[in-house]
Structures are given as C-alpha cells and as structure tokens.
Amino acid sequence: MNYTTRKQAILLLADGTIFHGKSIGISGTTFGEVCFNTGMTGYQEIFTDTSYFGQIMVATNAHIGNYGFNDQEIESDSVKIAGLVCKNFSFNYSRYDASGSLYDYFEKQNLIAISDVDTRALVSYIRDNGAQNAVICTDGTTIQELKLQLANVPDMKGLELASKVSTKEPYFFGNENATYKISALDLGIKKNILRNLAKRDCYIKIFPFDSTFDNLKGFNPDGYFLSNGPGDPEPLFDAIEVAKQIIAENLPLFGICLGHQVIGLANGISTYKMFNGHRGINHPVKNLITGKGEITSQNHGFAVVREELEKNPDLEITHEHLNDGTVAGMRMKSKNCFSVQYHPEASPGPHDSSYLFDDFIDIIQKSKLQEL
Known part of the structure; x- marks a missing residue:
C-alpha cells in the first residue's frame, strides 16, 4: 500500500x-x-x-x-x-x-x-x-x-464475554511430573499466568468457563485458580457457583481480576462498573498486610464494592489502589482463598507482585500438611 x-x-x-x-x-x-x-x-x-x-x-x-x-x-x-x-x-x-x-x-x-x-x-x-x-x-x-x-451495540454493563475467549476444550500446561497440580478456570486466561505457575513446579489443567466444580475436582488438583477475562462478572453464574463450592470445601483458591470479582460475588459482595477503569503498567498499590508499596499492571473496568467488603466478617482487604482507594486485593479470614484486582504476572509491566504466585504455593503446601 x-x-x-x-x-x-x-x-x-x-x-x-x-x-x-x-x-x-x-x-x-x-x-x-x-x-x-x-x-x-x-x-x-x-x-x-x-x-x-x-x-x-x-x-x-x-x-x-x-x-x-x-x-x-x-x-x-x-x-x-x-x-x-x-x-x-x-x-x-x-x-x-x-x-x-x-x-x-x-x-x-x-x-x-x-x-x-x-x-x-x-x-x-x-x-x-x-x-x-x-x-x-x-x-x-x-x-x-x-x-x-x-x-445497537450493547453496553459493557451486564455483558458476558468470557464465553467468547475461553477455551472450548480442556488442555494442559507445564510438566506433568510437577510437584503441584492446578485446576484453572479459563475466563480469558493470559499465557504468562500459566508460565508463572509452571515456573513454580505446577502442572495446570485449564478448563472452559462453564465447567462445573466436579469437572475441576476430577483432575484431583492441589489448588484452584480463577483467571482474568473480559466483560461483566455478574452474568458468570456457573463460575460464581464453582467459587462457592471451592470455598465451602476450604480448598486453596487464587483469583486474578475477573476471577477476583467472581470470588467477591461468591461471598455476596456486589460489583460495579467503574467510570473509567484501570489500564496501564504503573498503578500504585499498597499491601496492607506488609505495608509495602507495589507498582502494578492493571486492566479492569469493574470492581468489588469496598463498603460491602468491609462489613463482611469473613473477608479482609489486603491491597488497595493508592489513586482512588478501590479494593486491589482481599482474602478470606478462615479459608484458603485470596485474590487481587491486578496482574501479578505482568506481561507487560513490573514484577513487584509476582510474590503472589509464591503465596499461592505456600497456601497449597500448608493445606497439604493439614491433610496429613
């Protein structure tokens, strides 16, 4: 041309x-x-x-x-x-x-x-x-x-898009002889998330967005993962139900972005569409547990309602966005469940938050010890 x-x-x-x-x-x-x-x-x-x-x-x-x-x-x-x-x-x-x-x-x-x-x-x-x-x-x-x-173009609010990008059939990633097995629900999973898990000696089976808890449990995993993805989290009824069942059995569960919102909804926390959302690789986040700051990669247009989360006795905020005070991370106080609203795998972006994958492995290890 x-x-x-x-x-x-x-x-x-x-x-x-x-x-x-x-x-x-x-x-x-x-x-x-x-x-x-x-x-x-x-x-x-x-x-x-x-x-x-x-x-x-x-x-x-x-x-x-x-x-x-x-x-x-x-x-x-x-x-x-x-x-x-x-x-x-x-x-x-x-x-x-x-x-x-x-x-x-x-x-x-x-x-x-x-x-x-x-x-x-x-x-x-x-x-x-x-x-x-x-x-x-x-x-x-x-x-x-x-x-x-x-x-005639539908608004993003209320729009379910995970089905448009999720895998149609389950597939595997990593070394099948790895120490840990992970069942990942694909709501729009990024490849670098899989790379980060595989690097930590995990063998991952990735499941379609509408898979049941029994589907994921059939892999006999050591931990469960809910991925990032597009669209509004509220229409993801199947994924919310999967999260509820994983939490009910107190199995290790880690969620990122859309997965974080799904975990919130599974705990009765509402989500809302943000005025603009957060999209970039220099978003400041404070870890409220350690007091340390992190520069993070973010990409989301929905968030969990902070006021509802603060009133829930089973949850605590672990990370907050320093620009607007929105919830950037949470965990359950008596369950092996935590999530963040940003991308610790980066790609692109800084690696300040990659420790969260290590935290997931730590939770899996502790859970396995409790089973002995």
Missing part, C-alpha cells in the same frame, strides 16, 4: 463526539467500548490480552509499531482488542528479533486501526466523560449510518 496517501478515518463516540485521523490501511468499521492504556511498552501483549475483548484501545504512548511484533510475545492466540486508536503508527520497525511489522500482523487478523488522532485530547475527554461505546470507521460510511449502528 501507499503509506503516504492514507484515507481519512474517524472515531465516533456514543455521545456523538467525533475524532478525526487516518486509516492505517485496513478498510472497514469496528465497534466496542473505548478505553485507554497508559503503558509505554508492551503493546503486543496488550493487544492479545483477552481481558480487552470487545474494547477499542486508545494508546497513550505516542509511537505504536516502532518495534514490530514477535510471534512469541503474545498472551493469547490472536489480537483481542476490537480496534486501535493511536497518534503515530510506525509501518517501519527496528528490532533484531522482530517477526515482522505490526501492520502485517494487523492485516492478517483484519484489525481496524486509526492513527494521527489527537490522543491527548481523546484521553482527556474519556477521563472526563467516562468509558462509552464507540466506532472506528475507515471505509467512508456516513455519520448517520454509523450512529444507527452504534446505537
């Missing part, structure tokens, strides 16, 4: 606001909830993170595509964002181990993207007006037609 004669394109928000830019060259329209990520690195991991399914990603970093893409640096089997909005899109790249250009990667997966957008103005607008549905159009469809189509 001729990169110097790219077509004009638009981003239309649900409230009628329009941002102008240029198509990177892939023609069409794409719909989703518009959100932004403040990370300065790791765009490929972000684009393939299943938690972003159904969302149009606004990159706050001014340069996207400058280091191409690498086949090994993915968090799922395909791009999961609905579309990309950026300031400068680099068709040329510089990296010795790149597998190709980001444009080639997008073209293979037909991902629609718009560049040359005033992303600083756009992010400021989203922060002031909240996350909302939007459409990227690069094919010249009229504004009137786009508004009609956009009006």
